[in-house]
Amino acid sequence: MVLWWAIVVFILGAVVGSFLNVCIHRLPREESIVFPSSRCPHCRHAIAWYDNIPLFSYIFLRGRCRSCQETISGRYFFIEALTAVMALFTYWKFGISLAFLAAFLFVATLIVITFIDIEHQIIPHKIVLPGIPVFLLAAVFIMGIPLIDAFLGIMIGIASLYLVAVYYEQITGTEGMGGGDVNLMGMLGAFLGWKALLFVLMTGAFIGAAVGIIMMIKEGKTMKYAVPFGPFLSLGAVVYLFWGRAIVNCFS
Ligand SMILES: [Zn+2]
Numbered sequence: 001m002v003l004w005w006a007i008v009v010f011i012l013g014a015v016v017g018s019f020l021n022v023c024i025h026r027l028p029r030e031e032s033i034v035f036p037s038s039r040c041p042h043c044r045h046a047i048a049w050y051d052n053i054p055l056f057s058y059i060f061l062r063g064r065c066r067s068c069q070e071t072i073s074g075r076y077f078f079i080e081a082l083t084a085v086m087a088l089f090t091y092w093k094f095g096i097s098l099a100f101l102a103a104f105l106f107v108a109t110l111i112v113i114t115f116i117d118i119e120h121q122i123i124p125h126k127i128v129l130p131g132i133p134v135f136l137l138a139a140v141f142i143m144g145i146p147l148i149d150a151f152l153g154i155m156i157g158i159a160s161l162y163l164v165a166v167y168y169e170q171i172t173g174t175e176g177m178g179g180g181d182v183n184l185m186g187m188l189g190a191f192l193g194w195k196a197l198l199f200v201l202m203t204g205a206f207i208g209a210a211v212g213i214i215m216m217i218k219e220g221k222t223m224k225y226a227v228p229f230g231p232f233l234s235l236g237a238v239v240y241l242f243w244g245r246a247i248v249n250c251f252s
Pocket residue numbers: 040041042043044045065066067068069070
């Protein structure tokens with residue numbers, strides 16, 4: 001790692017994170033992600049460029065809107081910081097390369113999906129459906145995944161999660177998983193290849209079950225409480241992207 005590159009990547013990550021915040025807020029609301037410019041969610045006052053500097057503005061304004069003084073959700077700061085840190089991880093793993101760009105696009109897409117799913121319990125088709133061909137091409141031409149592996153990744157990803165969804169519905173009697181999760185698994189398979197899917201599913205299910213049990217104990221919720229599955233699949237995919245080969249080698 002070269003320090004200067006690490007700094008550049010961190011700043012790039014924070015700037016992209018700021019854009020991801022806009023996507024997370026506007027995509028489920030069917031608003032344009034380009035116009036109008038950023039506005040305070042409370043008073044709709046347009047945010048000046050000097051109040052829209054990633055990470056710094058939030059700290060400088062102490063998380064409040066300059067115009068109406070209402071608190072701005074800490075999620076904005078968190079996502080900028082998270083994206084910046086994930087950019088650093090991606091640089092650490094792939095260096096400055098096309099693979100870095102492809103992997104970072106993948107991680108950024110999963111951050112958007114995760115936070116939309118947590119807030120709205122949906123995974124927008126307009127992200128995942130174009131994502132499947134885009135990440136298939138990136139996997140084959142940039143990441144060196146054989147075309148057959150990426151193609152089978154889509155097929156097996158969609159089929160496996162469809163079966164999980166049907167099974168889940170049968171044992172809990174509720175529709176816990178939607179079409180969004182099924183398509184998301186296809187997108188993950190496209191980029192990582194079908195061999196990654198079992199790892200992604202098991203890691204996602206394990207973390208999801210652990211979080212679900214903690215929430216049930218803390219809040220007294222029943223099994224019927226729908227834990228959005230998208231974030232855990234996404235987390236499993238990111239773990240595989242960075243450490244998958246090392247972990248799989250441990251067990252084989
Ligand atoms: Zn305001």
